[in-house]
Amino acid sequence: MRSMLLCVPAAVVMCLSANAFAQDYPAANKTITFVLPYAAGGPTDKAARDLAQSMSKVLGGQSIVIDNAAGASGSIGANKVAKASPDGYTLLFTHIAQATLPSFFRNLPYNVEKDFEYIGLVSENPMNLIGRSNLPANNMAELIGWAKSHKGQINIANAGPGSASHLCGMLFQSTLKVDMTSVPYKGTAPAMTDLIGGQVDLMCDQTTTTIPQIEGKKVKSFAVTTPTRLSSPALKDMPTMQEAGLKDFTVTIWQGLYAPKGTPAPVLKKLNDALKVAVKDPEFIRKQEAGGASVINDPRNDPAGHKSFVMSEMAKWAPVIKAAGVYAD
Ligand code: ASP
Numbered sequence: 001m002r003s004m005l006l007c008v009p010a011a012v013v014m015c016l017s018a019n020a021f022a023q024d025y026p027a028a029n030k031t032i033t034f035v036l037p038y039a040a041g042g043p044t045d046k047a048a049r050d051l052a053q054s055m056s057k058v059l060g061g062q063s064i065v066i067d068n069a070a071g072a073s074g075s076i077g078a079n080k081v082a083k084a085s086p087d088g089y090t091l092l093f094t095h096i097a098q099a100t101l102p103s104f105f106r107n108l109p110y111n112v113e114k115d116f117e118y119i120g121l122v123s124e125n126p127m128n129l130i131g132r133s134n135l136p137a138n139n140m141a142e143l144i145g146w147a148k149s150h151k152g153q154i155n156i157a158n159a160g161p162g163s164a165s166h167l168c169g170m171l172f173q174s175t176l177k178v179d180m181t182s183v184p185y186k187g188t189a190p191a192m193t194d195l196i197g198g199q200v201d202l203m204c205d206q207t208t209t210t211i212p213q214i215e216g217k218k219v220k221s222f223a224v225t226t227p228t229r230l231s232s233p234a235l236k237d238m239p240t241m242q243e244a245g246l247k248d249f250t251v252t253i254w255q256g257l258y259a260p261k262g263t264p265a266p267v268l269k270k271l272n273d274a275l276k277v278a279v280k281d282p283e284f285i286r287k288q289e290a291g292g293a294s295v296i297n298d299p300r301n302d303p304a305g306h307k308s309f310v311m312s313e314m315a316k317w318a319p320v321i322k323a324a325g326v327y328a329d
Pocket of ligand 1: 038039042043044045158159163164165166186187188189205206
């Protein structure tokens with residue numbers, strides 16, 4: 001009876017128009033935008049562009065563009081999507097920062113749990129500790145010795161508090177008990193430029209973007225953050241952090257797609273269906289694996305699995321971040 005009372009004409013009209021909208025979605029003459037909260041040319045940008053290409057194919061050539069809304073550790077782009085119209089045309093592509101920024105920011109202007117629809121996770125990346133090419137250390141043992149004898153004099157670049165590079169660098173410093181000066185950028189692409197130029201000493205970044213620089217001998221590579229060594233030719237001789245004596249040091253970065261809260265369910269289903277086909281696209285898989293990343297093919301490709309994973313990552317990182325006592329406003 002109660003549900004019949006809700007079925008008033010105005011509600012029926014609304015319901016019909018939402019369905020008609022979803023049937024037409026995505027309209028051929030409209031563009032879907034992936035808001036990417038870091039600078040162009042970085043690893044998150046690369047993963048987003050690869051996914052956009054594969055999803056565009058799945059959606060019959062739909063135009064999908066990347067909007068690099070970088071800054072404030074990725075919170076500017078995430079906030080833009082949290083406040084966007086929930087019509088399926090403005091989506092957020094971001095990484096682990098979705099789970100870590102709430103612990104870093106005293107006043108994050110959006111709520112990770114309540115302001116987004118979760119579409120699906122896409123890929124996972126190992127991180128790689130790298131340094132400027134003229135650093136006076138050639139392996140992890142030498143790097144650890146150099147870091148301990150240069151306390152307070154080392155600069156470590158990152159994409160802001162809570163970013164992947166920051167988490168990895170923060171763990172490196174706390175494990176070594178050496179404080180370094182954190183140098184934040186709008187993404188690790190501009191940070192990489194400065195590392196190559198020798199303006200900063202160290203950086204942790206996803207292997208997707210470190211591999212070409214290691215192959216080009218533009219930076220020195222020291223260790224990877226996976227529990228076992230990686231198979232990619234540029235990194236196969238790299239020790240893991242644990243082999244280098246940094247106990248329990250593993251960091252894996254994951255990427256996923258989000259929509260503003262309130263996006264109609266049929267639109268979300270179309271996006272999730274397209275994402276699940278795209279992550280099986282051999283071309284998408286080849287591009288991720290070439291960068292040492294792996295494509296996710298498990299229940300985290302679905303909204304419920306994606307959301308519960310992000311919530312578990314929030315709970316996992318909160319005490320680590322609290323213990324580090326690093327905050328951003
Ligand atoms: N790699 C960056 C990070 O550290 C983000 C990026 O520029 O893709 O979070």
